[in-house]
Amino acid sequence: xxxxxxxxxxxxxxxxxxxxGVQQDHPKLASLSSMGKSHEGRDLWVMTLTNTETxxxxxxxxxxxxxNIHAGEVTGGATALWTIDHLVRHYGxxxxxxxxxTALLDSFAxxxxxxxxxxxxxxxxxxxxxxxxxxxxYPFEDEREGLHPGDIDGDGRIxxxxxxxxxxxxxxxxxxxxxxxxxxxxxxxxxxxxxYPEGLIKDFDxxxxxxxxxxxxxxxxxxxxxxxxxEGQQAGAGPFPTSEPETRALAQFFVMHPNINGVQSYHxxxxxxxxxxxxxxxxxxxxxxxxVFRQIGQRGTEITGYPHTSVYHGFxxxxxxxxxxxxxxxxxDSLGIFAFANELWDVVSEAGIGQxxxxxxxxDFIEWGREHPEExxxxxxxxxxxxxxxxxxxxxxxxxxxxxxxxxxxWDYKRFWGVAPAKFLPGIAEKHARFTLAHAGASPRLxxxxxxxxxxxxxxxxxxxxxxxxxxxxxxxxxxxxxxxAVPPPFG
Ligand SMILES: [Zn+2]
Numbered sequence: 001x002x003x004x005x006x007x008x009x010x011x012x013x014x015x016x017x018x019x020x021g022v023q024q025d026h027p028k029l030a031s032l033s034s035m036g037k038s039h040e041g042r043d044l045w046v047m048t049l050t051n052t053e054t055x056x057x058x059x060x061x062x063x064x065x066x067x068n069i070h071a072g073e074v075t076g077g078a079t080a081l082w083t084i085d086h087l088v089r090h091y092g093x094x095x096x097x098x099x100x101x102t103a104l105l106d107s108f109a110x111x112x113x114x115x116x117x118x119x120x121x122x123x124x125x126x127x128x129x130x131x132x133x134x135x136x137x138y139p140f141e142d143e144r145e146g147l148h149p150g151d152i153d154g155d156g157r158i159x160x161x162x163x164x165x166x167x168x169x170x171x172x173x174x175x176x177x178x179x180x181x182x183x184x185x186x187x188x189x190x191x192x193x194x195x196y197p198e199g200l201i202k203d204f205d206x207x208x209x210x211x212x213x214x215x216x217x218x219x220x221x222x223x224x225x226x227x228x229x230x231e232g233q234q235a236g237a238g239p240f241p242t243s244e245p246e247t248r249a250l251a252q253f254f255v256m257h258p259n260i261n262g263v264q265s266y267h268x269x270x271x272x273x274x275x276x277x278x279x280x281x282x283x284x285x286x287x288x289x290x291x292v293f294r295q296i297g298q299r300g301t302e303i304t305g306y307p308h309t310s311v312y313h314g315f316x317x318x319x320x321x322x323x324x325x326x327x328x329x330x331x332x333d334s335l336g337i338f339a340f341a342n343e344l345w346d347v348v349s350e351a352g353i354g355q356x357x358x359x360x361x362x363x364d365f366i367e368w369g370r371e372h373p374e375e376x377x378x379x380x381x382x383x384x385x386x387x388x389x390x391x392x393x394x395x396x397x398x399x400x401x402x403x404x405x406x407x408x409x410x411w412d413y414k415r416f417w418g419v420a421p422a423k424f425l426p427g428i429a430e431k432h433a434r435f436t437l438a439h440a441g442a443s444p445r446l447x448x449x450x451x452x453x454x455x456x457x458x459x460x461x462x463x464x465x466x467x468x469x470x471x472x473x474x475x476x477x478x479x480x481x482x483x484x485x486a487v488p489p490p491f492g
Contacts, residue, residue: 001025003121004085007425009074011125012042012118014341015081019045019114025283026088028052029105035113036249039136042118046251049087050109051102057109061471062259063440066113066250067266067455069221069327071120071131075344075420075428076266080114082429083436100437103386108443111253111260116246117220128158130414132236134218145203146212152198153398153408160410162395163194163403168192173374177382178392180410181374195410204402221322223247226330227279234324241325250327254335258487261443263331263339264436270365271346271417273308273435274315276332276339279322281312286479292338296439303435306342307362315343315365336481340439344428345420347391348376351383384416386421391416444491445471 002021010018010204017451023032029051034043050057065083067076087110090101104110115121126321128151149158162170162180172191173179180193191378194209201209219236228234228241242248254260267274275293282290297308309315311323325327328339348354348368354361368376384391395409420428449466469475474492476482482492 004081006082006085006412006421006429007078009078009125009419010446012079012115012122015077015115016043016045018081019047019084022047022084022088026091029088029313030084030328034381035253036148036245038117038119038246039113039134039244040119042122044116044118044246045113046253047112047114048109049084049085049105049112050186051091051105054106057111058257058259060107060109060259061261061443061445062109062111062257063262063264063436063443064111064113064254064257064260065211065264065266065436066116068114068121069116069133069246069265070219070267071117071133072124072414072418073266073268074121074124075268075425076342077114077121078420078425079266079344079429079432080112082426083307083433084112084114086430090325094295100441104437104440107445108440109259111257113250116250120216124414128156128414129218130158130418132214132218133216133220134246135216136218136244137215138218138238140213140215143215144212145201146210147196147199147201148212148215149197149199150461152200152400157393157412158198158414159393159408159412161198161398161400161403161406161408162193163196163406163407165194166189166192168194170195172216176378177410178394179374179377179381181377182371198408201402209403214323218244220244220247221327222325224251224325224327224330224384226326226333227324229324237250237325251330254331254337258335260335261337261473262439263337264432265327266404266432267341267343268420269345269347270315270343271306271349272315272343272365273297273304273306274311274341274343275308276310276329278311278316278326278329279324282310286483288479289332292473292478295441296338297339299438300340300342300435301360303438304431305360306346307357307360332478334484334486336476336478336484336486338370338439338442338478342432344432344434347380347383347417351376351379353379387421389416389421442472443471444473444475444477446475 003119023030031048036044067080090097120131123131131311170180170193171183222236223238225241226418331337331339349361354363393409395407398408400406452464454462
């Protein structure tokens with residue numbers, strides 16, 4: 001029997017072996033296919049789950065789950081695998097989970113793609129590197145001048161370097177000597193520092209330290225057709241919409257599966273349930289669809305404890321800028337699908353930081369990242385120490401080949417912020433899978449209410465058939481789908 005190792009972050013081979021094992025163990029329920037190959041030639045796996053004895057997946061309303069379009073967001077990939085395990089383990093069982101899972105797989109199909117950027121995930125899991133998305137060099141073939149992050153002291157991690165400098169924008173905290181806080185206009189004297197990512201400087205002029213533009217700057221989640229914008233306007237966009245093998249395969253899969261009416265894309269981190277639009281306010285959406293999005297989001301908040309918001313209203317990196325070419329905007333606006341993206345794991349709220357609102361701990365997610373009080377950093381350190389998470393490394397002296405004596409240490413962003421520690425992963429996976437399956441259960445449910453066959457004589461029959469929808473969503477899914485003519489008659 002294929003047993004899911006959990007909590008665990010699987011390399012590609014480990015994940016592939018598990019997925020093949022599930023297919024082998026559950027031939028009636030699970031079928032594994034590859035929707036294409038990544039830039040480096042890895043399969044883009046999709047697990048189709050449905051009870052094939054009640055009909056093939058293509059004849060049922062369907063729900064899609066994906067993860068790791070962003071390479072480092074492996075908490076999402078682990079949650080997608082946990083969901084597969086939960087479904088095949090509970091199908092046919094008599095307990096509450098069993099009844100829910102059985103009803104879902106008898107009436108609907110689920111497509112689960114646990115790793116949309118397998119090349120990037122592999123580099124993330126097996127090297128000290130941070131990778132945004134794909135491993136295709138973009139927008140430059142060559143290495144540009146500037147500081148390139150790298151593990152220069154050979155401890156297997158890329159941390160931070162601090163260098164004493166009277167004009168430095170960081171100052172040592174008086175409350176915890178490990179911490180640096182941003183210098184304010186009132187700080188005229190103190191121990192000031194420059195703070196850089198650990199790494200080496202290409203074409204160093206002996207003075208200037210500036211970050212090099214990323215060599216792997218593609219963001220597959222900016223490469224979709226809806227309001228796509230070129231690199232100068234949207235970093236990571238790629239040369240044209242669906243230019244990359246990973247995004248092209250995904251787009252084709254959706255076009256070939258018009259039965260999909262709901263989507264969950266797992267991301268990390270932030271502790272929030274996101275939905276369209278990224279670039280327009282809520283009142284640009286048909287009222288019907290906004291109400292549905294809010295109802296599903298509210299259910300998600302109840303189950304996961306994370307607030308729900310559109311990207312435009314709650315998660316914009318820059319209030320004067322909007323995001324282009326995102327997956328869920330394309331899925332909703334062009335195909336009429338109710339798509340969510342959950343930002344799993346949030347070390348900030350876990351550490352007790354935020355304002356209480358309607359029983360939830362919340363904050364201005366993006367603004368907090370830019371600026372927050374020193375007390376919040378102290379809380380984070382305390383949380384790290386309490387759970388022994390290894391998220392902050394003591395500063396230690398290092399002879400840098402270009403900068404002379406520096407200290408290496410500080411936050412381990414990759415480990416502490418970006419990835420749920422193993423002890424937190426089971427709780428996250430379970431809550432989010434429960435929300436996702438509740439969303440999947442909102443699909444239309446079609447039943448033949450009545451079929452009358454009356455012989456008319458001469459081999460002629462009059463057939464009256466009444467089909468009813470006992471599900472939550474209408475057969476046309478959304479007002480947007482109707483507007484876009486995305487669902488064919490008789491259901492659209
Ligand atoms: Zn992401």
